[in-house]
Amino acid sequence: MRFDVAFIGFGTVGRGFADLLLEKQKYLKEALGIEWRVVAISDIRAGSVTSSTGIDLRDALRLADAGKSVEGIEAEKRGLSALETIRESGANLIIEVTWTNIKDGEPGYTHIKNALGMGKHVATTNKGPIALHYRELMRISSEVGGRLRFEGTVLSGTPVFNLFEGSLAASDVSSIRGIVNGTTNLILSEMEKGRTYAEVLKEAQRMGYAEADPTMDVEGWDAAAKAAILANHFFGADIRPDMVSRNGITGITLEEVTGAIKKGGRIKLLARAWKDDSGEVRAEVSPTWLQEADPLANIGGVTNALTFNTDTLGEITIVGPGAGRRATGYALLADLISIAKSLLS
Known part of the structure; x- marks a missing residue:
């Protein structure tokens, strides 16, 4: 199974997930049959790049960690907005890690709603859209087929929701x-x-x-x-x-x-x-x-x-x-694995 990944947001949390994608790449493929490539990054500070053949994630991390724009790496398109990236990148997994807004959930709510409406899978640590629009987003996920996971919205990478998909599944x-x-x-x-x-x-x-x-x-x-x-x-x-x-x-x-x-x-x-x-x-x-x-x-x-x-x-x-680059990044990795397992079940 291969995920074509688009990052909507490439700050501390997104880069923590990127670190783990690279670190666990061999394990994901050999133990779980999961392959991935990053086809897009869109960030309000780091810039926006899209490539249907894949982006060099190590280069993107190096530039972003140095406070530089990722638009310096090889890409087919540059400068797309977040919504344009979701619609045009060809990604089947959207990593939504923009800033939290618990007043109306924006811009994460619009990003997630549009991605799910297109049948794309979404993993997010953004608690605003989940706290405010949970029922609507889950309904779209159920009707259209894209999976929605949000493990990192409560305890960062410490497991909460995934526990009750696995070892505690029969517990009320x-x-x-x-x-x-x-x-x-x-x-x-x-x-x-x-x-x-x-x-x-x-x-x-x-x-x-x-x-x-x-x-x-x-x-x-x-x-x-x-x-x-x-x-x-x-x-x-x-x-x-x-x-x-x-x-x-x-x-x-x-x-x-x-x-x-x-x-x-x-x-x-x-x-x-x-x-x-x-x-x-x-x-x-x-x-x-x-x-x-x-x-x-x-x-x-x-x-x-x-x-x-x-x-x-x-x-x-x-x-x-309950916080931290690696811990919250791990929540997204757990979500990726959860989505993969749900697609195989």
Whole structure:
């Protein structure tokens, strides 16, 4: 099986996936029967190139990592827009890794919708379109035939959705709770050491863990988008991020954090999704006091974790990195493999 791949976005995440495509090329072919070639790259900063015979991915990586345009490599076409690349490149797998927008999902939503409408497969780490338009995009995927995968939208490369396609396929999930935002978990972890919120936030911004405008993280919007994705995928809901009950960490005081430690627990910003007794799907994000014995209480720094309550194995907790070039790139590699397996089944 061969995938002709088009990158829509070639920033940190896209290049992380490109690294792994090259590193795992022999394994993919010999162990899984998967071959690939990159036929297009379209990025708002790195430029746009298309070639039906394949692009030299190593050269593209070298140029992009150096901050240079990929339009310097050999190609048949240059300068196509993202939508033109999707429509004209001949790719059968679109890697959509543009910036996240949880207000309307653009431009990723339009990219994914158009690709699926043409019967192309899509792998994305862009949580905006999945959080806002999950049902519509899955319906198009089902009707037209292109597969849609989005493993990296919640815990980066740490497996969430793929687990329930494989070893946990026969397990029903009744509730999900977890730490899905590394920035807020880092801040709370450092506050446990007696440091103030303002002090830790400033350092997190200096280290690159928090944005200059940290609202998405500290007000819980990033976690709310992930909670919506979990609720929609696992429970068949139709929840948007603005429908998630949400409280961030800006109101948490140092006294509350250190007081929780003294009482034998910790405060963590948890995202939750579950069905209540009436069968209604609920989702929320809120600072939560956890007993020290709770697996989630011991997740520190930028590490992420999710606990699934299942009918077969009880509670299962998945722990791993929630960000990073290689980790998020791996989510896309897992999606590529998942798509290949689904096409063969």
